[in-house]
Amino acid sequence: MAEHDTLLEAQGLGRSFGGKPVVANVSFTLRAGEVTGFVGANGAGKTTTIRLMLGLLRGKGQTLYLGRPLLAWGAPGRVVGAVLGGVAGHPGHTVRAHLRMVAAGSGADDHRVDELLELVGLQGAAKMRLSGLSLGMSQRAGIAQALLGDPPVLILDEPANGLDPHSLHWLRHFLRGQAAAGRAVLVSSHLLGEMEQLADQVVVLTRGRVVATASMREIVEQAASRRTVTIETPELQALAGSVAAQGGVFEPSGEQRATITGLDRKQIGDLALTEGIPVYWLHEEKPSLEDFYLRVAEEEFKIS
Structure with a gap:
């Protein structure tokens, strides 16, 4: 078989x-x-x-x-x-x-x-x-x-x-x-x-x-395309411009923190290194099967 x-x-x-x-x-x-x-x-x-x-x-x-x-x-x-x-x-x-x-x-x-x-x-x-x-x-x-x-x-x-x-x-x-x-x-x-x-x-x-x-x-x-990267850096504004130039979406979430979508952790780390921007913390989170399930279930409830 x-x-x-x-x-x-x-x-x-x-x-x-x-x-x-x-x-x-x-x-x-x-x-x-x-x-x-x-x-x-x-x-x-x-x-x-x-x-x-x-x-x-x-x-x-x-x-x-x-x-x-x-x-x-x-x-x-x-x-x-x-x-x-x-x-x-x-x-x-x-x-x-x-x-x-x-x-x-x-x-x-x-x-x-x-x-x-x-x-x-x-x-x-x-x-x-x-x-x-x-x-x-x-x-x-x-x-x-x-x-x-x-x-x-x-x-x-x-x-x-x-x-x-x-x-x-x-x-x-x-x-x-x-x-x-x-x-x-x-x-x-x-x-x-x-x-x-x-x-x-x-x-x-x-x-x-x-x-x-x-x-x-x-x-x-699908999870890879919807990943979210959280970063901590004292130079948010400088990083925001670099991220935007690479097609990413940059959203500040604190005094020295931001979330980034559209780029993965490696891309962001390499970008920060190239620009000489110090990074204190970098974390990537990909949606799980649970996220996938909740999303399609929520869409079904909306339709119904």
């Missing part, structure tokens, strides 16, 4: 509750070799959309997996694996027993169970009961369960909720590894800082509608 092949297409998904639309005309694609961040505030419709994609809810539109509806595949678990909040099973079952039971129903053998326990780092917890798992361990067990059928598409709904830094670090690197292996990975989250480190592209959902789809490269490029 070639990298960046389209593995999933969500087409015009919609769902209403009590006559009120909660998801409206949601469309996007997932490609092999990429992690897609499905981002939005709590209540934006992320979980409802994922359940529509998996056929767990009825609604408008359709989702195609490798060009076909999920029900057209004889073994859906070999097409898509989903983690919707850790692992669900009898609390008295051990991790290995639970995974073996699920494997038997999906046509996977016990060897696959042991392979996945090692992959997600739970080989030492294989005999623990599900009721005794920490949140992070439960997420790992859920991922192992989702991968039993070796599916090309992996979907996780808010997997970072409540995880400690160590578990977040593991999850980030694990999912990047799954994408590198050729899977298409969808991760829903409202933790935008985490998505900034994980995703190749983001789909922004606001009030049940997709308001932006962009690659992280595009977001970084």
